Amino acid sequence: MWTLKLALHYLFPKGRMGTFFTWISIIGIALGVMVLTVVLSIMNGFDKTIHNKLIQINGQIKILSSSIIEDCTQWMHTLKNFEGVAHVTPFVQGIALVQHGDYVQFPRCLGVDEKTVQSVLPLRSFVCSGDIADLNQGVFVTKGLAQTLNINVKDTLDIYSPLSLEAIKRDEVLLPKELPVVGIFETEWAEIDKNTLLCSLKILQDLYGLNNGIHGFSLRVKPGTSIQQLCLKLNAHLPKPLRAYSWMELDTDFLYILKLEKAMSFFVLLFVILVACFSISSGLMSSVVRKTREIALLRIWGAQRWQITALFCWQAAFLSSLGILLGFIGGMSVLHYRNGIICFLTGLIFPENFLWNFYSFSKLPAAYAWQDFALIGGLTVIIALLAAIIPALKASFSLVARSLRSE
Amino acid sequence: MLLSADKLTKFFVSSKTERFCLWHDVNFELFEGESMAICGESGSGKSTLLFALGGLESVDSGTICFCNQMISHHLNPHIPGISYIFQHYYLIEELNVLENLLLPVRVMGEKVDTGVMNRAHHLLLELGLEKFSYQLPRTLSGGERQRVAIGRAFMMNPRLILADEPTGSLDEQTSLRVSQMFFSICQKFTTSFILVTHNENFARQTNKYCRLEQGELKRCK
Ligand SMILES: Nc1ncnc2c1ncn2[C@@H]1O[C@H](COP(=O)(O)OP(=O)(O)OP(=O)(O)O)[C@@H](O)[C@H]1O
Numbered sequence: 001m002w003t004l005k006l007a008l009h010y011l012f013p014k015g016r017m018g019t020f021f022t023w024i025s026i027i028g029i030a031l032g033v034m035v036l037t038v039v040l041s042i043m044n045g046f047d048k049t050i051h052n053k054l055i056q057i058n059g060q061i062k063i064l065s066s067s068i069i070e071d072c073t074q075w076m077h078t079l080k081n082f083e084g085v086a087h088v089t090p091f092v093q094g095i096a097l098v099q100h101g102d103y104v105q106f107p108r109c110l111g112v113d114e115k116t117v118q119s120v121l122p123l124r125s126f127v128c129s130g131d132i133a134d135l136n137q138g139v140f141v142t143k144g145l146a147q148t149l150n151i152n153v154k155d156t157l158d159i160y161s162p163l164s165l166e167a168i169k170r171d172e173v174l175l176p177k178e179l180p181v182v183g184i185f186e187t188e189w190a191e192i193d194k195n196t197l198l199c200s201l202k203i204l205q206d207l208y209g210l211n212n213g214i215h216g217f218s219l220r221v222k223p224g225t226s227i228q229q230l231c232l233k234l235n236a237h238l239p240k241p242l243r244a245y246s247w248m249e250l251d252t253d254f255l256y257i258l259k260l261e262k263a264m265s266f267f268v269l270l271f272v273i274l275v276a277c278f279s280i281s282s283g284l285m286s287s288v289v290r291k292t293r294e295i296a297l298l299r300i301w302g303a304q305r306w307q308i309t310a311l312f313c314w315q316a317a318f319l320s321s322l323g324i325l326l327g328f329i330g331g332m333s334v335l336h337y338r339n340g341i342i343c344f345l346t347g348l349i350f351p352e353n354f355l356w357n358f359y360s361f362s363k364l365p366a367a368y369a370w371q372d373f374a375l376i377g378g379l380t381v382i383i384a385l386l387a388a389i390i391p392a393l394k395a396s397f398s399l400v401a402r403s404l405r406s407e
Numbered sequence: 408m409l410l411s412a413d414k415l416t417k418f419f420v421s422s423k424t425e426r427f428c429l430w431h432d433v434n435f436e437l438f439e440g441e442s443m444a445i446c447g448e449s450g451s452g453k454s455t456l457l458f459a460l461g462g463l464e465s466v467d468s469g470t471i472c473f474c475n476q477m478i479s480h481h482l483n484p485h486i487p488g489i490s491y492i493f494q495h496y497y498l499i500e501e502l503n504v505l506e507n508l509l510l511p512v513r514v515m516g517e518k519v520d521t522g523v524m525n526r527a528h529h530l531l532l533e534l535g536l537e538k539f540s541y542q543l544p545r546t547l548s549g550g551e552r553q554r555v556a557i558g559r560a561f562m563m564n565p566r567l568i569l570a571d572e573p574t575g576s577l578d579e580q581t582s583l584r585v586s587q588m589f590f591s592i593c594q595k596f597t598t599s600f601i602l603v604t605h606n607e608n609f610a611r612q613t614n615k616y617c618r619l620e621q622g623e624l625k626r627c628k
C-alpha cells in the first residue's frame with residue numbers, strides 16, 4: 001500500500017498542513033457538496049411538510065365511489081373491522097352557491113360526521129375561531145372565503161343547493177338554506193383556504209337531497225401499516241364502484257412535479273461539483289508534470305502502471321472524501337442555523353418580520369435523507385475519480401528515459 | 408560476468424528522413440565488483456548509453472547481458488539488481504530522508520522490517536547523514552542530498568549502480584568528498600558501478616576508464 005501512503009504524502013507533505021492545491025480542491029468539493037446538501041434537505045423539508053398537509057386534508061386513504069353510497073353505517077362497520085384500519089369517517093362533497101349580502105361565491109363544500117371526523121382529520125388544529133363541536137349548528141368557512149364574502153362568525157349565509165336548478169326547470173322556487181357561520185378555519189393549503197366551506201354531514205345531505213347517502217370515506221391506518229399495501233388489500237375486497245386511493249394517488253401529478261423539481265435541482269447543482277473536479281484534474285495534471293522524474297524512478301524501482309495510476313486516483317479519492325466530509329458538516333451547520341442566517345440576511349435589507357409578514361412562514365423546513373447523502377457522496381467520488389483518470393494515465397504511460405532527461 | 412555489451416549501436420532520428428549514429432560497436436565486459444568510467448564531450452551520448460545499459464533506452468543492434476540474461480531485446484525499466492544515481496538527485500520532496508531511503512523497498516513490495524531499517528540506519532551513518540534522518544530534502548545542501556540519493560541507491564542491495572554525473576551539480580570540494588564516499592561504499596559492498604563523469608580524476612580511480620568519442624567507446628585505462 002505504498003501508493004496510498006505516498007498519495008497522502010503528496011497531498012500533505014511532512015511538516016505542512018497540506019498544499020495550496022490540496023485545500024483549494026477540498027474547498028471546491030466541499031462547497032459543491034454543501035450547496036447540494038442544503039438545497040436537497042430543504043426540498044425534503046418542504047416535501048415532508050406538503051405530504052403531512054396532504055394527509056391532514058385528505059386522510060391517509062380515501063374510498064370513493066362513482067355512485068352514491070347508501071348503506072353508510074354497514075360500510076363503516078365493515079371498514080372499521082378491516083385489518084390495518086384504525087378509524088373511518090364518512091363525507092359528502094360538492095359545490096354550492098353561497099351568498100352574503102352582495103357577495104356571491106361557489107365554494108367547495110365538505111360535509112363531515114362530527115362524531116368520527118376528528119379521529120381521521122385533525123380539524124381542530126385548523127380552527128381559527130369558533131368550536132368544531134358547533135358544526136351541527138352552522139357552517140365553517142375558510143379565511144379566504146370569509147374575506148371574499150366579507151363575512152364573520154355569527155353572520156348568516158344563504159346557501160343555494162344544486163337542487164334549486166332542478167326546481168327552476170320545474171318552474172318551482174326552492175328557497176336557499178339560511179345557516180349561521182359558526183367558525184373560521186385555515187389549513188395553510190392555498191387551494192383549500194381560498195374557497196372551502198365545511199359543515200356537518202346532515203346539512204350537506206339535506207342540501208343535496210341525498211337522504212342517508214354519502215360520497216366516500218376517509219381512513220386512518222393503524223401505526224406501522226403500509227398505506228399502499230392496505231390500499232391494494234382494500235381494492236381486492238371492495239365491490240366494483242368503490243375504490244380506495246392512497247393520499248399519494250390522489251395527488252400524483254403534484255407529487256411528481258415535486259420529485260421532478262428535486263431531480264432537476266440536483267442535476268443543476270451537480271455542476272458545481274463537476275467544476276470542482278475539473279480543478280482537481282488540472283491540479284493533478286500539473287503535479288504529474290512536476291513529478292515526471294519521480295514517477296520514472298518509481299517505475300525503475302518496479303512500480304507497475306496500475307500502481308502509478310492508483311497513486312493519482314488515491315489523491316482524487318482523498319480530496320473528494322475530505323471535501324464531502326467538510327461539505328456535509330458545512331451543509332448541516334448551515335441547515336442547523338438556517339433560520340438565524342435567514343433572519344440575519346433579510347434583516348440586513350428588510351425590516352424585521354419581513355418573512356413572517358410576506359410569506360407567512362417563519363421557519364424553513366429541512367429534513368435529512370440518508371439516500372441523498374449517499375447519492376451526493378457516491379457521485380462526487382465517482383466524478384473525482386474520472387477527473388483523475390487522464391492525469392493518472394499520462395503519469396503511468398510516460399516513457400521513463402524521456403522523463404529522466406527532461407530538465 | 409556481471410554486464411556485457413556486444414556491438415551496441417544506437418541511431419537517432421534527426422529529421423524526417425535522416426538518421427544519425429550516436430555510437431556504434433560498443434563492446435565491453437564488466438565483472439562483479441569492477442568499476443568503469445565513461446567520459447566524453449557533452450552530447451556524445453554518454454547518458455543514452457548508460458540508460459541503454461539499464462534497459463531504459465532501446466538499442467538498434469547488439470546485445471546487452473546482465474547477470475547472464477539478455478536485457479536489450481525489450482525495454483524494461485525495472486531490472487532487479489540495477490540502481491541509478493542522477494545529477495539532480497531526484498529525491499521525493501514530500502518525504503524525509505529516512506522515508507526516501509525506504510521508498511524503493513516499499514515499491515519493490517518488500518516489508519520494511521528491522522533488517523531493512525538497520526540497513527537504512529547503517530547507510531545513513533556511513534554517509535554521515537544520521538542527524539538528518541527526519542529532515543526534508545529541501546532543508547539539505549546539494550552534497551547532502553546527493554549523499555541521500557547514494558544511500559537510496561544502495562538500499563536495494565544492487566549489484567550494479569549506474570551513475571550519471573553524480574557530482575555534476577556540486578562544487579569541487581564537495582564533489583571530491585561525495586565521490587570518495589561513493590567509491591568507498593561501493594568497495595565495501597563490492598558493488599560494481601558505471602560512472603559517467605566529466606572529471607578525469609574520478610574516472611582514473613575506476614578499474615576501466617573509457618572515453619566516448621566520435622561514436623566509439625575507447626578504452627583509456
Ligand atoms: N529521443 C531523441 N531523439 C533524437 N535525439 C536525441 C534523443 N535523445 C537524445 N538525443 C540526442 O542524443 C545526443 C546525446 O545525448 P546524451 O544525453 O546521451 O548526451 P550526453 O553525452 O549525456 O551529454 P551531457 O554530457 O550534456 O549530459 C544529444 O545530441 C541529444 O540531442
Ligand SMILES: [Mg+2]
Pocket residue numbers: 453454455571
Ligand atoms: Mg548526460
